[in-house]
Amino acid sequence: MASSVKQLCTICHDDGISKSAVTWCTECEVFFCGDCEKPHSKSRLSKNHKTISAEDYQKLPTFMQEISSQCRDHKKKFELYCSFHACPCCVQCVTDKHKKCQDMKPLSDILQQVKSFASFQLFEKDLQDVKENFDTAIKYLKTRISTINTQKTKAVEKILYSRKTIDDYLNKLEQDILNDLESKHSKLKLNMATLVQQMEQQVSQINQMQSQFTKMTQHATELQMYIGLKEIEKTTSQMAKYLEDLESGDHFLEKNLEVNISSALQSILQDVISFGDININTTSSTLQIKAGRIDQAQQLVPKYTRIENLKPSLLTRLKIPKDKKSLNIFACLILPDGKFILLDYNKRQVLLFSNDGIFIRKVVTFKDYTCDACFVRNNTVAVALGLENKTAMVDIEKNKIIQTINLSHNCYGVVSDDKTLIISSGGGQCTTVNLNDMSHTMVEGMGGVYHISLFKEISMVPFTVKTKSAVIIALENLCGHFSTETLPAQ
Known part of the structure; x- marks a missing residue:
């Protein structure tokens, strides 16, 4: 402005x-x-x-x-x-x-x-292309916002529909068992009520005979009493036999009503701990933006010096303690504060050295073989653990493993640009890990890639490394950038 x-x-x-x-x-x-x-x-x-x-x-x-x-x-x-x-x-x-x-x-x-007028035209076009790319990206993201809003609405509808379906089904099951209860209760009640009615008729007959017996003893002749007693004896015997038959059968068994709730239904309270899961599934972007000119960075002046023009000079020699001379070094890192990290494959340990190459301490020791390491951010180093299909995040200051990333392939190489972690398998797969939400994306077709590097924060450059027990020497080239070389252990 x-x-x-x-x-x-x-x-x-x-x-x-x-x-x-x-x-x-x-x-x-x-x-x-x-x-x-x-x-x-x-x-x-x-x-x-x-x-x-x-x-x-x-x-x-x-x-x-x-x-x-x-x-x-x-x-x-x-x-x-x-x-x-x-x-x-x-x-x-x-x-x-x-x-x-x-x-x-x-x-x-x-x-x-x-x-030159041509330069102005090119850079004016670059600005226009970048603006169009931003406009396209903003439009794309707004479309994505609209899409996930629609997805949320559909997800809510699905949840509510599932709840209604479950409610309707449970209501049906509830009505079925209530109907069954009513049916069995009515049947049981009817059987006992019928038996009570029959027995009450027998009691009525006994009451009548008792009344007749009193009158007989008062007014009947001896013959009438003899024949009457025989009839009473016969009737009494029949009623006793009827009662004994009822007792010997199942008529007097106590038939109680009880309800057993389905174990599958009861298990919902213990086994079902959530209504479902909400997942964020990552797929390839459909956004298409214009590619910038390959030579854009070099349009006005060459930016990179050819490797044959670089003349490295010795900067620091790391001093390996006598009790650690048998190191099998698989990685050497220079941290942002100038300290060094060595990765020892044999003893599966991470070692920290000062800016002037003096050994400070062992950071952590792993149960698994350490194959590669890289600096991530905030005192954190990522360590690839080979055949264990794991990569560990190590806090250098706190000397502890703060997170373990489990993958579906071996972990031989690891590199980071502060936003993304890229882990190579050596067998055709690489996985990129978003360091913000730890989501994973598999990259196929990387055959034979063991160790990787990042170029301009976006490109993966594969190379194979064979290492022996060695002392790592950090070098500074003529332009102040760092590299490493290996020398036989002494």
């Missing part, structure tokens, strides 16, 4: 006078009022300097207004350009910071390429 502050003439301001500037010299980097601009434009040293109006200068973005043609450290004009570090340099910079840089170019040659 352009600045809205009115600029004052630099020359007059130095003399304590406030006059509005009318021009800006791009080489002197000074504002001039109308009076001061005249001698500047006539001077033999500055008459060919390019100037722009102060009004046009105000239209420049703030970050461009702050760009100077002079080195802030040495207050000298930029004259050279370091291709490796992609920055302009003054003569003093070359002596102080770029002694080892091989590819220095005249800054004027670089600026000449910037001035």
Whole structure:
């Protein structure tokens, strides 16, 4: 955004006078009022300097207004350009910071390429392509938001439908067992009520006979009494036999009603601990954006120095303690704070060394063989555990394993860019792990890849490493970047 502050003439301001500037010299980097601009434009040293109006200068973005043609450290004009570090340099910079840089170019040659119309067109197209890619990505994400909103609605409907289906089914089962209870209760009650009625008829007959027996004893003749007693004896015997038959049968067994709830139904309370699961399944993105130019980074200047031009020099030698001379080193890491991590395959341990190569401590020891390691973030190192199909996350400060990632393939190589963890199997598969939500994505077709590296945070470069017991030496090349080499153990 352009600045809205009115600029004052630099020359007059130095003399304590406030006059509005009318021009800006791009080489002197000074504002001039109308009076001061005249001698500047006539001077033999500055008459060919390019100037722009102060009004046009105000239209420049703030970050461009702050760009100077002079080195802030040495207050000298930029004259050279370091291709490796992609920055302009003054003569003093070359002596102080770029002694080892091989590819220095005249800054004027670089600026000449910037001035070409073709470059402006390419970068204008790049900006347009990036904007279109952002617009496309935003539209895609908004579509995805709409999609997951629809998915949520359908999921709610599915949950409610499942609940209703279960409720309806349980209601049916409940009604069935209530009907069965009513049926069996009615049948049992009817049987006993019928028996009671029959027995009450027998009791009524006995009551009648008892009444007749009293009258017989009072008024009957001896013959009538004899025959009557015989009849009473016969009837009494029949009723006794009827009662004995009832008792010997199942008529007097206590038939109780009881309910047994289905064990499968009861197990719901113990076995069913959730209504279901909500999963986030990751699939390949359908977003299509325009690819940037392959040579975009090198459009104006070459950015990378060829490997044959790099001249490494010894930086630090790690001092291995005498009791650890038999190390079988499978990885050496340089942490952000300059400390070193060694991965010992034989004893399955992670070792920490100081910036100057002095052994500090053993961090952790594993039960499984350690095959590779990489720095992740926040004092965390990932260690690949080979045939165990595991990769462990180790906190270097706390000396403990804070998380174990279980995979479906071997873990021989591991690399991270602070957002993603990539683990190779050596047998054709790699898995990427999102470090934010720990979701996994399988990558097929990586045959023979044991150890991997990240290039520009996106590309995986496979290579095979054979290691022996060795002492790791950290090297610094001429441009200040680190690499490693192995030397036989001593």
